Each structure stands twice: as C-alpha cells, then as structure tokens.
Amino acid sequence: MIPLKDVVQTLLGEESIKESWQYIIVNYRIPKAIVAILVGAGLGVSGLLMQTLFRNPLAGPYVLGLSSGASLGVAIVILGASLFGGILGQFLVTKWSLIIASSGGSFLVLLAVIIVSSRVKDTMAILIIGLMFASVTAALVSVLSYFSTAEELQRYIFWSFGSLGNLTWDELTILFVAFIIGIGLTIYSIKSLNVLLLGDNYAQSLGLNIKKHRFVLILATSILAGSITAFVGPIAFVGLAVPHLTKLFFDTSNHRVLVPAVILSGSILLLLCDSISQLPMSEFTLPINAVTSLFGAPVVIWLLVRKKKLFV
Amino acid sequence: MNDSKKHIVLKTESLSIGYQTKKDKTVVAENINFELGKGELIGLIGANGIGKSTLLKTITKSQKSLGGTIYVNGKSLDKVSNMTLAKEMSVVLTENVSQTNLSVYELIALGRQPYTNWIGTLSSEDELKTTAAIEAIQITDLMHKKCFELSDGQLQKVMLARALAQDTDIIVLDEPTTHLDLYHKVSVLKLLQKLAKETQKTILFSTHEINVTLSLCDKVIVMKEAVTHFGSPQQLIEEKAFDDLFPEDLVVFDSKTSSFQIK
Numbered sequence A: 001m002i003p004l005k006d007v008v009q010t011l012l013g014e015e016s017i018k019e020s021w022q023y024i025i026v027n028y029r030i031p032k033a034i035v036a037i038l039v040g041a042g043l044g045v046s047g048l049l050m051q052t053l054f055r056n057p058l059a060g061p062y063v064l065g066l067s068s069g070a071s072l073g074v075a076i077v078i079l080g081a082s083l084f085g086g087i088l089g090q091f092l093v094t095k096w097s098l099i100i101a102s103s104g105g106s107f108l109v110l111l112a113v114i115i116v117s118s119r120v121k122d123t124m125a126i127l128i129i130g131l132m133f134a135s136v137t138a139a140l141v142s143v144l145s146y147f148s149t150a151e152e153l154q155r156y157i158f159w160s161f162g163s164l165g166n167l168t169w170d171e172l173t174i175l176f177v178a179f180i181i182g183i184g185l186t187i188y189s190i191k192s193l194n195v196l197l198l199g200d201n202y203a204q205s206l207g208l209n210i211k212k213h214r215f216v217l218i219l220a221t222s223i224l225a226g227s228i229t230a231f232v233g234p235i236a237f238v239g240l241a242v243p244h245l246t247k248l249f250f251d252t253s254n255h256r257v258l259v260p261a262v263i264l265s266g267s268i269l270l271l272l273c274d275s276i277s278q279l280p281m282s283e284f285t286l287p288i289n290a291v292t293s294l295f296g297a298p299v300v301i302w303l304l305v306r307k308k309k310l311f312v
Numbered sequence B: 001m002n003d004s005k006k007h008i009v010l011k012t013e014s015l016s017i018g019y020q021t022k023k024d025k026t027v028v029a030e031n032i033n034f035e036l037g038k039g040e041l042i043g044l045i046g047a048n049g050i051g052k053s054t055l056l057k058t059i060t061k062s063q064k065s066l067g068g069t070i071y072v073n074g075k076s077l078d079k080v081s082n083m084t085l086a087k088e089m090s091v092v093l094t095e096n097v098s099q100t101n102l103s104v105y106e107l108i109a110l111g112r113q114p115y116t117n118w119i120g121t122l123s124s125e126d127e128l129k130t131t132a133a134i135e136a137i138q139i140t141d142l143m144h145k146k147c148f149e150l151s152d153g154q155l156q157k158v159m160l161a162r163a164l165a166q167d168t169d170i171i172v173l174d175e176p177t178t179h180l181d182l183y184h185k186v187s188v189l190k191l192l193q194k195l196a197k198e199t200q201k202t203i204l205f206s207t208h209e210i211n212v213t214l215s216l217c218d219k220v221i222v223m224k225e226a227v228t229h230f231g232s233p234q235q236l237i238e239e240k241a242f243d244d245l246f247p248e249d250l251v252v253f254d255s256k257t258s259s260f261q262i263k
Helices: A004-011 A019-053 A066-079 A086-092 A095-119 A123-146 A150-161 A169-188 A190-196 A200-205 A210-232 A238-250 A255-277 A288-307 B052-059 B082-086 B104-115 B124-137 B152-165 B182-199 B210-216 B233-238
Strands: B008-020 B025-037 B041-046 B067-072 B089-092 B170-173 B202-207 B219-223 B228-231 B251-254 B259-262
Touching: A004 A019, A019 A169, A019 A190, A019 A210, A019 A238, A019 A255, A066 A095, A066 A123, A066 A150, A066 A210, A095 A123, A095 A210, A150 A288, A169 A190, A169 A210, A169 A255, A190 A200, A190 A210, A190 A255, A190 B104, A200 A210, A200 B082, A200 B089, A238 A255, A238 A288, A255 A288, B008 B052, B008 B202, B025 B052, B025 B067, B025 B202, B025 B219, B025 B228, B041 B052, B041 B182, B041 B210, B052 B202, B052 B219, B082 B089, B082 B104, B089 B152, B104 B124, B104 B152, B124 B152, B124 B182, B152 B170, B152 B182, B182 B202, B182 B210, B202 B210, B210 B233, B210 B259, B219 B233, B228 B233
Parallel strands: B041 B202, B041 B219, B089 B170, B170 B202
Antiparallel strands: B008 B025, B008 B067, B219 B228, B251 B259
C-alpha cells in the first residue's frame, strides 16, 4: 500500500519518497482513474441516447450490437491467431492489433446499422436487427473458441473481463478525443432528444429532421461505445444501468438535466466499481466487468422494485 | 358572397392518397377537394379503414401523396420545409407519450421547439405562450404533475395544449375522442369549437362521433369508398352524404335527428 501522504505529495508534483510509488501513481493509478471516468460517463451517455432514440428502456450499446462487433473483431484476432500461424500470428496478438480489431468490429456493425437505419423507417426494427447482429457475432465467437487452443481461449476471456488499467498516456489521449467528440455530438442533440421522447411523428411535426438526427445519435453512440470497448473490453451493464439510476434519482426525462447527470453518475459509479475491484488491503484485482454487474444489478433491481416504473 | 371569401388556410386540389412501393401503388382515396378557412372547426368522418388517418398523415407531411396538391397558407406542401411547416401546423396524434417522465409543463413547452435556440432554452416569450396555452385549455391545476399520472382525458387536453403552444394556424387531431367517455368526448370537442372561435385557428379532427360533429363543426369532410364529400353539415345532410356511409344492414341515417339509428 502507498501511504496517503505520499499519494498527495505525488499528485501535487513533489518528489515522493520512493520512485516506484511515484511511477505507479503517475503511470498506472491516475490513468486508470481517468479511464474509469471516461468509461462510466461514455457508456452511460451512449445508453441514454439509445434508450431515447428507440423509446425503449431496454436499449443500450449492447443491444445495438456494437459491443458484439468489437468482441468478434477481438475474437478473430486472438482465437484466429493460430489459423494465420507463424510471424503473422505473432504480430496479430500485439495490443494495438486488439484495439484496431475491436474498433473495426464495432465500426463495421455501426456501418451496417446506419445502412439499415437509412432504409428502415421503424426504429423498433433497427433494435431487433441489432439483437440479430449480437446473436450472429456471439455464434461466430463460439465457433472460433471451439477450434482454438486453451491458451488462446484464456487470452480472449481475459479481454472479455474488461480492464480499466493497462492504458498508456498515449492511448488515453486517443480515448479522450473520441470521448469529447461523442459527448459534443450528444450536447448538440439535447434539443432533439427531448422531442424524440414523444416519438418520431411528433418530433417530425415539430420540425425535426429525423433521419439526420437519428444518424447523429447513432454516430455518437458508436464513437463512445466503440472506442471504449476497444480500449477496455466489453464492459457490460453500465450502458443500461447508469441512465436508469440517473432517471430515478433525478426524477425527470428532460435531457438538459439527464445528459450532465448521466455523465456525473456514470463517472462516480465506475470509480466506485474500480475501487471495489481493487479489493483494498489485498493484492487481487477483480475483473471490472464482474464488479459492475455484481454491485450494480442489485441496486437497479432494488430501485425498480421501490419505484415500480421504468421510464424511457 | 364576400364573407365566404375567408382566408383559406388549408386547401387540397384533386388530392389522391395511399401507399406507394417500388412495385405497385395502393390508392386509398382520390379526388379529395376541400378548402378550410381561418377559424373553422372541421370534422373528418368515415368508416374504419376508409383512410382518415392516411389523409391526415398526408396533410401533415408524414406521408407522401400519390397525386394532386396540398396548399398550406397558399404554398404547396411539397415546397414547405419541416421547420416552416412546424410553425404553421401542429398535430395531436394517437401515440402514447405517457412512458416519459416529463412534467406537464415540460411537455407543453416542447411545443415551442420550432422557436427555441439550438439547445432548447425557453425565452420569456416561449414561457408566456406556454402559460397562455395552459390557461386556454384550463389545466393550470395539472401543470406540475407528471405525464404518467394523468387520465386519458387529461392527457388529451395536455397534448392539445402542446399543439396550441406551438402557435400554428392549423391544428390537426387524429381521433382526439377515442378512449374517452361521452362526457369527455363532448367536452374535448366543445373545447375545440371554442378554440377555433376565440383563437381563429383552423382545427381539423377525425372522429367517429357523427352526432356531436354535425352539431359543432362548421364544415365536415366525409370519406366514403367512392367519393369524398366536403361541405357544411346542413349541406351534406341535404346531399344525403351520410346515407351510405356504412353498409345499410345494421344502421341507417336519420336526417331529422342527424344521427344514426339501429335498425
């Protein structure tokens, strides 16, 4: 354990007593905390956007198939490595190739969703198509895992646990830029989000260009969810739970309140989950994916049982 | 006559409506002609499935027409952008909005969207118009309630207030009286009549309440399979427009009471 005093000293830029502690704080703990904030806020917002766009409290980045697309990309890289063999196989399993593969995977699913959404007018249909994408990719992943070695399977499973650590400052910068673009598009959409609560027909009668705004919203979601999944793995649950927790606590559907509130509560929730996953006083670190679900799900269930109604 | 030469707000010329796919075209109704003047209350009557909703969707530009022209304040609907149309025509639809956790005030204020800035901040004029709409519909007591707490009748009034806050020349309502009991049906339609008179808005609604419609409306559009009639209630009764509205085996129109009687 690093004493609190040394942590504060390092944060204030003073020389710490031990260089290794300073290294841990600057290059591991601070980036991890920032990643937790970006991931919690980003996934929360992308879930909020999907729930409003589809007017469905069950929607989230998972449902659109974005996370599945990312998983498929990574599965192909890790589990398919032995198929490519030799030097190419060695190259494929570097860290950057994972990031490229998962970004590519979510981006391809995004493209498919956008093409579909330009042809299909019904948002419900897009939701179902997203679910179909998810099942297809899940099936492909299980086929791949059936043919892969135990070692490869382990690597894939570790990625799918999700991890907020392991990001260098350079990678963090890329994630941050993607986050800012996604949040920027969201803020631009606040007005249309509120009117989309009334459904497509009302929104159009209020002068909204539905196709354009739907495209912007799907783009924002994909950028947020895609980049986050690429860097930290598929973090379940946050995208669905954070918007609901926020809606219950703030008791409104007004996006002028909800967007900043979701950013705030998403960051707090993931920082909390990260602290829990560190298991204070022990040297183990739990997978973040397990922690978010284990601690988040009961909270949401409790809140829903108490309030009895789920809002879009 | 000079006073019949009122300002025409909404007009159709040999309009035909229906659905078009790549392969074929389903015509629901054709040769629809009407002229709706300022401050008029117009009822749209027809049997189930005859195309009332299709007509309203075509007029409100959420569906393309198959032919003919629609004029809104003298401009062809095709040439009017969604944003411009939003300032000239508001709608009340049958869609359910009670799934949202907005307050009644917030929902009504959404009617000001076409006028607000990029992030939707209400100006003092927007707030004034919102409050005025709430007062006109007399739902001040509901203002701070949540939408999901309202009864069907209250929700219908709130949606009407939202349309009113949008401050348009035309309000189009799709079956505003379904799900309501007789008392609330009449009260909603009476309210529409009062609004048309006092605010000089043109209000067009579809309904199955033939009796009430004939006694309250200035003009009536009657959709039948072969032909679409348009005129004042008296005119249409004289033209016997209602006699074959429904298949004649169960109900017949009685022109004395201007209502349908069961055989």
